Amino acid sequence: MPLSKLKKPVSVSHLNSWRMRRQFLDRPFESNSLLDLVNAVGWIYSPGCSTPYLSLWARLSSFRTEDLNKLVFDDHKLVQLETLRGCTMLVPRSQAAVALRIRPRTYTELAKQARQQMPVTDAEMDKLKTKLIQELEQGSKTTAQLQAAVPRNLMKDFGPELKRIGFINSMSLALNLLKEEGRIIKIQSRRRLDSTEYSYILLSELLPEVDPFAMRNNEAWARLAAQYFKAEAPARARDFAWWAGINVTDAIRGIEEVKPKLVPISVEGSKDEYLMPEPDLDDFYNFSPEDSPSNLIPYRDTYLKGQREIVDRFLRVEHADKPFSRWKGKLINDPIATIVRNGEVVGVWEWNESTENVDLILFENPPKAVEKAIRKRASALADFIRTDLGQTRLHGLDFGPHQMTCIHDLKVFWGKGAQVDVRAV
Helix, strand or coil, X not given: CCHHHHCCCECHHHHHHHHHHHCCCCCCCCCCCHHHHHHHHCCEECCCCCHHHHHHHCCCCCCCHHHHHHHHHHCCCEEEEECXXXXXXXXXXXXXXXXXXXXXXXXXXXXXXXXXXXXXXXXXXXXXXXXXXXXXXXXXXXXXXXXXXXXXXXXXXXXXXXXXXXXXXXXXXXXXXHHHCCCEEEEECCCCCCCCCEEEEEHHHHCCCCCCCCCCHHHHHHHHHHHHHHHHCCECHHHHHHHHCCCHHHXXXXXXXXXXXXXXXXXXXXXXXXXXXXXXXXXXXXXXXXXCCEEEECCCCHHHHCCCCCECCCXXXXXXXXXXXXXXXXXXXEECCEEEECCEEEEEEEEECCCCEEEEEECCCCCHHHHHHHHHHHHHXXXXXXXXXXXXXXXXXXXXXXXXXXXXXXXXXXXXXXXXCHHHC
Protein backbone atom coordinates (compact mmCIF):
# COMPACT_ATOMS: atom_id res chain seq x y z
CA MET A 1 0.00 0.00 0.00
CA PRO A 2 1.40 3.47 -0.87
CA LEU A 3 2.61 5.46 2.13
CA SER A 4 0.15 8.21 1.19
CA LYS A 5 -2.72 5.80 1.88
CA LEU A 6 -1.44 5.31 5.44
CA LYS A 7 -1.54 9.04 6.15
CA LYS A 8 -4.59 10.74 7.61
CA PRO A 9 -6.77 12.55 5.09
CA VAL A 10 -5.77 16.17 4.64
CA SER A 11 -8.18 19.10 4.81
CA VAL A 12 -9.30 21.07 1.77
CA SER A 13 -7.73 24.17 3.35
CA HIS A 14 -4.36 22.34 3.50
CA LEU A 15 -4.81 21.33 -0.13
CA ASN A 16 -5.49 24.92 -1.20
CA SER A 17 -2.75 26.50 0.90
CA TRP A 18 -0.26 24.05 -0.59
CA ARG A 19 -1.48 24.90 -4.07
CA MET A 20 -1.13 28.60 -3.33
CA ARG A 21 2.47 27.85 -2.31
CA ARG A 22 3.19 25.83 -5.46
CA GLN A 23 1.66 28.57 -7.58
CA PHE A 24 3.93 31.16 -5.89
CA LEU A 25 1.01 33.23 -4.70
CA ASP A 26 2.00 33.27 -1.03
CA ARG A 27 5.53 34.49 -1.73
CA PRO A 28 7.41 35.58 -4.87
CA PHE A 29 9.06 33.15 -7.25
CA GLU A 30 12.69 32.72 -6.25
CA SER A 31 14.16 33.49 -9.68
CA ASN A 32 13.80 36.45 -12.05
CA SER A 33 13.37 34.09 -15.02
CA LEU A 34 9.88 34.38 -16.51
CA LEU A 35 10.44 31.21 -18.52
CA ASP A 36 11.29 29.25 -15.38
CA LEU A 37 8.21 30.69 -13.68
CA VAL A 38 5.87 29.60 -16.49
CA ASN A 39 7.47 26.15 -16.51
CA ALA A 40 6.77 25.95 -12.77
CA VAL A 41 3.16 27.18 -12.63
CA GLY A 42 1.94 25.91 -15.99
CA TRP A 43 0.58 27.49 -19.13
CA ILE A 44 -0.84 31.00 -18.70
CA TYR A 45 -4.27 31.90 -20.07
CA SER A 46 -4.00 34.72 -22.62
CA PRO A 47 -7.59 35.54 -23.65
CA GLY A 48 -6.87 38.86 -25.37
CA CYS A 49 -6.62 40.89 -22.17
CA SER A 50 -4.10 41.79 -19.45
CA THR A 51 -4.28 38.41 -17.68
CA PRO A 52 -0.72 37.24 -18.58
CA TYR A 53 0.85 40.43 -17.21
CA LEU A 54 -1.25 40.42 -14.04
CA SER A 55 -0.80 36.68 -13.41
CA LEU A 56 2.98 36.95 -13.63
CA TRP A 57 3.10 40.16 -11.55
CA ALA A 58 1.19 38.33 -8.78
CA ARG A 59 4.00 35.74 -8.63
CA LEU A 60 7.16 37.73 -9.37
CA SER A 61 7.98 40.91 -7.47
CA SER A 62 10.46 42.10 -10.12
CA PHE A 63 8.06 41.56 -13.05
CA ARG A 64 8.02 44.18 -15.79
CA THR A 65 5.65 44.25 -18.77
CA GLU A 66 8.42 44.73 -21.31
CA ASP A 67 10.25 41.61 -20.06
CA LEU A 68 7.29 39.46 -21.08
CA ASN A 69 6.78 41.32 -24.38
CA LYS A 70 10.43 40.69 -25.28
CA LEU A 71 10.18 36.99 -24.40
CA VAL A 72 7.08 36.57 -26.58
CA PHE A 73 7.50 38.96 -29.50
CA ASP A 74 11.30 39.18 -29.88
CA ASP A 75 12.85 36.01 -28.47
CA HIS A 76 9.86 33.69 -29.11
CA LYS A 77 10.79 31.61 -26.06
CA LEU A 78 7.15 31.83 -24.98
CA VAL A 79 4.54 31.46 -27.72
CA GLN A 80 0.85 32.30 -27.71
CA LEU A 81 -1.14 29.38 -29.11
CA GLU A 82 -4.74 28.24 -29.41
CA THR A 83 -4.61 24.93 -27.62
CA LEU A 84 -6.60 22.86 -25.12
CA ARG A 85 -10.39 23.42 -25.24
CA GLY A 86 -9.71 26.09 -27.89
CA CYS A 87 -8.23 28.41 -25.25
CA THR A 88 -5.38 30.76 -26.14
CA MET A 89 -2.45 30.28 -23.78
CA LEU A 90 1.16 31.29 -23.29
CA VAL A 91 3.26 28.16 -23.68
CA PRO A 92 7.04 27.57 -23.43
CA ARG A 93 8.38 27.02 -26.93
CA SER A 94 9.67 23.59 -25.88
CA GLN A 95 6.05 22.52 -25.24
CA ALA A 96 4.54 24.02 -28.41
CA ALA A 97 4.28 20.65 -30.18
CA VAL A 98 2.17 19.26 -27.32
CA ALA A 99 -0.01 22.38 -27.22
CA LEU A 100 -0.75 22.19 -30.95
CA ARG A 101 -1.25 18.41 -30.94
CA ILE A 102 -4.07 18.56 -28.39
CA ARG A 103 -5.85 21.52 -29.95
CA PRO A 104 -9.48 20.54 -30.77
CA ARG A 105 -10.50 20.46 -34.45
CA THR A 106 -13.88 22.09 -33.85
CA TYR A 107 -14.18 23.99 -37.14
CA THR A 108 -12.96 21.01 -39.12
CA GLU A 109 -15.63 18.74 -37.64
CA LEU A 110 -18.41 21.33 -37.94
CA ALA A 111 -17.46 22.04 -41.57
CA LYS A 112 -17.90 18.34 -42.39
CA GLN A 113 -21.34 18.30 -40.75
CA ALA A 114 -22.47 21.54 -42.43
CA ARG A 115 -21.06 20.83 -45.91
CA GLN A 116 -24.50 20.65 -47.55
CA GLN A 117 -25.49 24.07 -46.16
CA MET A 118 -22.38 25.97 -47.19
CA PRO A 119 -22.43 28.22 -50.28
CA VAL A 120 -18.85 27.25 -51.06
CA THR A 121 -17.63 23.97 -52.55
CA ASP A 122 -14.69 21.93 -51.30
CA ALA A 123 -12.74 22.93 -54.42
CA GLU A 124 -13.42 26.64 -53.79
CA MET A 125 -12.37 26.28 -50.16
CA ASP A 126 -9.13 24.59 -51.22
CA LYS A 127 -8.44 27.45 -53.67
CA LEU A 128 -9.11 30.00 -50.94
CA LYS A 129 -6.80 28.27 -48.46
CA THR A 130 -4.07 28.00 -51.11
CA LYS A 131 -4.37 31.73 -51.85
CA LEU A 132 -4.14 32.61 -48.16
CA ILE A 133 -1.02 30.49 -47.74
CA GLN A 134 0.57 32.14 -50.80
CA GLU A 135 -0.07 35.57 -49.29
CA LEU A 136 1.36 34.56 -45.90
CA GLU A 137 4.49 33.19 -47.55
CA GLN A 138 5.35 36.85 -48.12
CA GLY A 139 5.10 37.60 -44.38
CA SER A 140 2.48 38.13 -41.66
CA LYS A 141 -0.72 39.88 -42.70
CA THR A 142 -3.85 41.24 -41.07
CA THR A 143 -7.34 40.02 -41.92
CA ALA A 144 -7.95 43.21 -43.91
CA GLN A 145 -4.77 42.68 -45.93
CA LEU A 146 -5.69 39.09 -46.68
CA GLN A 147 -9.22 40.05 -47.63
CA ALA A 148 -7.94 42.62 -50.11
CA ALA A 149 -5.77 39.96 -51.79
CA VAL A 150 -8.44 37.26 -52.11
CA PRO A 151 -10.46 37.08 -55.38
CA ARG A 152 -14.01 38.31 -54.85
CA ASN A 153 -15.54 35.11 -56.21
CA LEU A 154 -13.99 33.18 -53.31
CA MET A 155 -15.33 35.59 -50.65
CA LYS A 156 -18.81 34.42 -49.69
CA ASP A 157 -20.95 35.46 -46.76
CA PHE A 158 -22.75 32.73 -44.82
CA GLY A 159 -26.41 32.65 -43.82
CA PRO A 160 -27.96 32.78 -40.32
CA GLU A 161 -27.90 28.99 -39.85
CA LEU A 162 -24.13 28.85 -40.34
CA LYS A 163 -23.49 32.01 -38.35
CA ARG A 164 -25.19 30.39 -35.37
CA ILE A 165 -22.37 27.83 -35.25
CA GLY A 166 -19.65 30.44 -35.68
CA PHE A 167 -19.26 30.34 -39.48
CA ILE A 168 -19.28 34.01 -40.59
CA ASN A 169 -17.92 33.88 -44.14
CA SER A 170 -15.69 31.76 -46.34
CA MET A 171 -12.45 33.54 -45.43
CA SER A 172 -12.90 33.37 -41.67
CA LEU A 173 -13.70 29.67 -42.01
CA ALA A 174 -10.64 29.12 -44.21
CA LEU A 175 -8.41 30.83 -41.65
CA ASN A 176 -9.81 28.71 -38.82
CA LEU A 177 -9.37 25.53 -40.85
CA LEU A 178 -5.75 26.46 -41.63
CA LYS A 179 -5.12 27.04 -37.92
CA GLU A 180 -6.53 23.62 -37.08
CA GLU A 181 -4.44 22.04 -39.83
CA GLY A 182 -1.36 23.43 -38.10
CA ARG A 183 -0.36 25.67 -41.01
CA ILE A 184 -0.92 29.17 -39.61
CA ILE A 185 -1.02 30.94 -36.24
CA LYS A 186 -2.84 34.08 -35.13
CA ILE A 187 -0.60 36.64 -33.43
CA GLN A 188 -0.96 40.17 -32.09
CA SER A 189 -0.03 42.87 -34.61
CA ARG A 190 1.31 45.08 -31.80
CA ARG A 191 3.81 44.04 -29.12
CA ARG A 192 1.09 43.66 -26.48
CA LEU A 193 -0.71 40.52 -25.37
CA ASP A 194 -3.78 42.61 -24.52
CA SER A 195 -3.96 44.16 -27.99
CA THR A 196 -7.08 43.44 -30.04
CA GLU A 197 -5.27 43.88 -33.38
CA TYR A 198 -4.30 40.53 -34.91
CA SER A 199 -2.30 39.19 -37.82
CA TYR A 200 -1.66 35.73 -39.23
CA ILE A 201 1.70 34.07 -39.80
CA LEU A 202 2.83 30.69 -41.14
CA LEU A 203 3.56 28.16 -38.39
CA SER A 204 6.71 27.19 -40.29
CA GLU A 205 7.97 30.76 -39.99
CA LEU A 206 7.38 31.15 -36.26
CA LEU A 207 8.08 27.54 -35.16
CA PRO A 208 9.97 25.80 -37.98
CA GLU A 209 10.94 22.89 -35.71
CA VAL A 210 7.32 21.97 -34.84
CA ASP A 211 5.19 19.40 -36.64
CA PRO A 212 1.84 19.53 -34.82
CA PHE A 213 0.83 16.04 -35.95
CA ALA A 214 4.10 14.12 -35.55
CA MET A 215 3.43 13.25 -31.90
CA ARG A 216 1.17 10.31 -31.04
CA ASN A 217 -1.88 11.09 -28.92
CA ASN A 218 -0.68 8.87 -26.05
CA GLU A 219 2.64 10.70 -25.91
CA ALA A 220 0.90 14.09 -25.96
CA TRP A 221 -1.45 13.08 -23.12
CA ALA A 222 1.47 11.76 -21.04
CA ARG A 223 3.58 14.88 -21.52
CA LEU A 224 0.59 17.07 -20.79
CA ALA A 225 -0.24 15.09 -17.63
CA ALA A 226 3.33 15.42 -16.37
CA GLN A 227 3.25 19.19 -16.87
CA TYR A 228 -0.24 19.52 -15.35
CA PHE A 229 0.42 17.59 -12.15
CA LYS A 230 3.77 19.29 -11.66
CA ALA A 231 1.93 22.62 -11.51
CA GLU A 232 -1.56 21.70 -10.25
CA ALA A 233 -1.19 18.72 -7.89
CA PRO A 234 -2.91 17.50 -5.85
CA ALA A 235 -5.62 17.09 -8.47
CA ARG A 236 -7.98 14.42 -9.72
CA ALA A 237 -7.96 12.60 -13.03
CA ARG A 238 -11.21 14.37 -13.93
CA ASP A 239 -9.63 17.76 -13.16
CA PHE A 240 -6.89 16.97 -15.65
CA ALA A 241 -9.42 15.67 -18.21
CA TRP A 242 -11.51 18.84 -17.91
CA TRP A 243 -8.49 21.15 -18.13
CA ALA A 244 -7.03 19.32 -21.12
CA GLY A 245 -10.38 18.94 -22.91
CA ILE A 246 -10.02 15.15 -23.24
CA ASN A 247 -12.11 12.28 -21.90
CA VAL A 248 -11.30 10.68 -18.54
CA THR A 249 -10.14 7.41 -20.16
CA ASP A 250 -7.50 9.23 -22.21
CA ALA A 251 -6.57 11.32 -19.17
CA ILE A 252 -5.93 8.16 -17.13
CA ARG A 253 -3.77 6.74 -19.94
CA GLY A 254 -1.64 9.88 -19.80
CA ILE A 255 -1.46 9.78 -15.99
CA GLU A 256 -0.25 6.17 -16.01
CA GLU A 257 2.76 7.18 -18.11
CA VAL A 258 3.92 10.05 -15.88
CA LYS A 259 7.40 9.71 -14.37
CA PRO A 260 8.04 10.05 -11.45
CA LYS A 261 4.78 8.27 -10.83
CA LEU A 262 1.72 9.95 -9.39
CA VAL A 263 0.43 8.61 -6.06
CA PRO A 264 -2.97 9.05 -4.41
CA ILE A 265 -3.71 11.09 -1.31
CA SER A 266 -6.93 11.22 0.72
CA VAL A 267 -8.87 14.43 1.31
CA GLU A 268 -11.31 14.97 4.16
CA GLY A 269 -14.97 14.74 3.12
CA SER A 270 -14.17 13.45 -0.36
CA LYS A 271 -14.28 9.99 -1.89
CA ASP A 272 -12.25 11.23 -4.85
CA GLU A 273 -8.66 10.21 -5.37
CA TYR A 274 -6.27 13.14 -5.60
CA LEU A 275 -2.90 12.57 -7.24
CA MET A 276 0.52 14.15 -6.88
CA PRO A 277 4.12 13.32 -7.85
CA GLU A 278 5.63 10.90 -5.35
CA PRO A 279 8.76 13.04 -4.67
CA ASP A 280 6.50 15.86 -3.37
CA LEU A 281 4.75 13.80 -0.68
CA ASP A 282 7.01 14.60 2.28
CA ASP A 283 6.98 18.32 1.55
CA PHE A 284 3.20 18.24 1.12
CA TYR A 285 2.48 16.53 4.45
CA ASN A 286 5.04 18.61 6.36
CA PHE A 287 3.89 21.90 4.85
CA SER A 288 2.55 24.66 7.13
CA PRO A 289 1.14 27.81 5.49
CA GLU A 290 2.48 31.20 6.40
CA ASP A 291 0.31 33.57 8.42
CA SER A 292 -2.68 34.57 6.25
CA PRO A 293 -0.95 35.02 2.87
CA SER A 294 -3.11 36.91 0.37
CA ASN A 295 -2.85 37.97 -3.25
CA LEU A 296 -4.86 39.51 -6.09
CA ILE A 297 -5.20 37.40 -9.22
CA PRO A 298 -6.79 38.31 -12.58
CA TYR A 299 -9.58 36.88 -14.68
CA ARG A 300 -8.77 33.31 -15.79
CA ASP A 301 -5.71 32.99 -13.62
CA THR A 302 -4.49 29.41 -13.63
CA TYR A 303 -4.91 29.15 -9.83
CA LEU A 304 -8.69 28.88 -10.27
CA LYS A 305 -8.83 27.73 -13.90
CA GLY A 306 -6.57 24.73 -13.34
CA GLN A 307 -9.20 22.79 -11.35
CA ARG A 308 -12.69 21.79 -12.38
CA GLU A 309 -14.68 22.96 -9.33
CA ILE A 310 -14.43 26.38 -7.72
CA VAL A 311 -17.42 26.41 -5.36
CA ASP A 312 -16.82 24.16 -2.29
CA ARG A 313 -13.14 23.89 -3.21
CA PHE A 314 -11.96 27.52 -3.25
CA LEU A 315 -15.17 29.27 -2.24
CA ARG A 316 -17.58 28.89 0.65
CA VAL A 317 -21.12 27.96 -0.29
CA GLU A 318 -22.55 31.20 1.12
CA HIS A 319 -20.41 33.12 -1.39
CA ALA A 320 -21.12 30.79 -4.30
CA ASP A 321 -22.48 33.43 -6.69
CA LYS A 322 -20.06 36.26 -5.93
CA PRO A 323 -16.81 35.97 -7.94
CA PHE A 324 -18.54 35.35 -11.29
CA SER A 325 -19.84 37.52 -14.13
CA ARG A 326 -23.43 37.33 -15.36
CA TRP A 327 -24.97 37.30 -18.83
CA LYS A 328 -28.46 38.83 -18.84
CA GLY A 329 -28.69 37.95 -15.15
CA LYS A 330 -27.48 34.35 -15.55
CA LEU A 331 -24.41 33.28 -13.60
CA ILE A 332 -21.41 32.31 -15.75
CA ASN A 333 -18.98 29.82 -14.26
CA ASP A 334 -15.92 31.85 -15.19
CA PRO A 335 -14.36 33.74 -12.25
CA ILE A 336 -13.53 37.43 -12.57
CA ALA A 337 -10.51 39.06 -10.88
CA THR A 338 -10.39 37.73 -7.32
CA ILE A 339 -8.69 38.13 -3.96
CA VAL A 340 -7.23 34.93 -2.53
CA ARG A 341 -6.30 34.38 1.12
CA ASN A 342 -5.00 31.09 2.53
CA GLY A 343 -5.99 29.47 -0.76
CA GLU A 344 -9.62 30.63 -0.50
CA VAL A 345 -11.42 33.25 -2.60
CA VAL A 346 -12.38 36.01 -0.16
CA GLY A 347 -13.23 38.93 -2.46
CA VAL A 348 -13.14 40.50 -5.90
CA TRP A 349 -11.29 43.45 -7.41
CA GLU A 350 -11.20 45.62 -10.50
CA TRP A 351 -9.27 48.54 -11.97
CA ASN A 352 -11.04 51.87 -11.67
CA GLU A 353 -10.01 53.96 -14.67
CA SER A 354 -11.51 57.15 -13.22
CA THR A 355 -9.55 57.08 -9.96
CA GLU A 356 -6.63 55.05 -11.38
CA ASN A 357 -6.84 52.74 -8.42
CA VAL A 358 -7.86 49.21 -7.50
CA ASP A 359 -11.41 48.79 -6.14
CA LEU A 360 -11.97 45.94 -3.69
CA ILE A 361 -15.02 44.17 -2.31
CA LEU A 362 -14.37 41.63 0.45
CA PHE A 363 -17.04 39.00 1.11
CA GLU A 364 -16.60 39.19 4.89
CA ASN A 365 -14.98 41.55 7.41
CA PRO A 366 -11.53 40.08 8.08
CA PRO A 367 -9.28 40.99 11.05
CA LYS A 368 -7.87 44.50 10.66
CA ALA A 369 -4.33 43.21 10.11
CA VAL A 370 -5.51 40.97 7.28
CA GLU A 371 -7.50 43.74 5.60
CA LYS A 372 -4.53 46.06 5.90
CA ALA A 373 -2.29 43.47 4.18
CA ILE A 374 -4.83 43.00 1.37
CA ARG A 375 -5.14 46.74 0.79
CA LYS A 376 -1.36 47.10 0.82
CA ARG A 377 -1.14 44.43 -1.90
CA ALA A 378 -3.87 46.22 -3.87
CA SER A 379 -1.92 49.46 -3.60
CA ALA A 380 1.17 47.74 -5.00
CA LEU A 381 -0.90 46.36 -7.88
CA ALA A 382 -2.31 49.81 -8.63
CA ASP A 383 1.21 51.22 -8.71
CA PHE A 384 2.28 48.51 -11.17
CA ILE A 385 -0.68 49.24 -13.45
CA ARG A 386 -0.11 53.01 -13.36
CA THR A 387 3.66 53.03 -13.81
CA ASP A 388 4.38 49.90 -15.85
CA LEU A 389 1.42 48.10 -17.42
CA GLY A 390 -0.39 51.19 -18.68
CA GLN A 391 -3.47 50.13 -20.63
CA THR A 392 -5.51 47.56 -18.74
CA ARG A 393 -8.12 45.16 -20.09
CA LEU A 394 -9.36 42.84 -17.36
CA HIS A 395 -11.54 40.67 -19.61
CA GLY A 396 -11.20 38.89 -22.92
CA LEU A 397 -12.79 39.50 -26.29
CA ASP A 398 -15.52 36.93 -25.63
CA PHE A 399 -17.23 39.26 -23.15
CA GLY A 400 -20.26 40.63 -24.99
CA PRO A 401 -22.50 43.68 -24.40
CA HIS A 402 -24.92 41.77 -22.17
CA GLN A 403 -22.21 40.39 -19.87
CA MET A 404 -21.83 42.13 -16.53
CA THR A 405 -18.33 42.33 -15.09
CA CYS A 406 -18.32 45.47 -12.89
CA ILE A 407 -18.03 44.26 -9.29
CA HIS A 408 -20.30 47.03 -7.97
CA ASP A 409 -23.04 46.10 -10.46
CA LEU A 410 -22.64 42.40 -9.74
CA LYS A 411 -22.92 42.96 -5.99
CA VAL A 412 -26.61 43.81 -6.46
CA PHE A 413 -27.20 40.19 -7.58
CA TRP A 414 -25.31 38.49 -4.74
CA GLY A 415 -27.43 36.02 -2.83
CA LYS A 416 -30.21 36.02 -5.45
CA GLY A 417 -29.29 32.74 -7.14
CA ALA A 418 -27.85 31.61 -10.47
CA GLN A 419 -30.61 33.14 -12.62
CA VAL A 420 -31.99 36.64 -11.95
CA ASP A 421 -34.49 38.72 -13.88
CA VAL A 422 -32.41 41.86 -14.42
CA ARG A 423 -35.57 43.96 -14.88
CA ALA A 424 -36.72 43.08 -11.36
CA VAL A 425 -33.48 44.17 -9.65
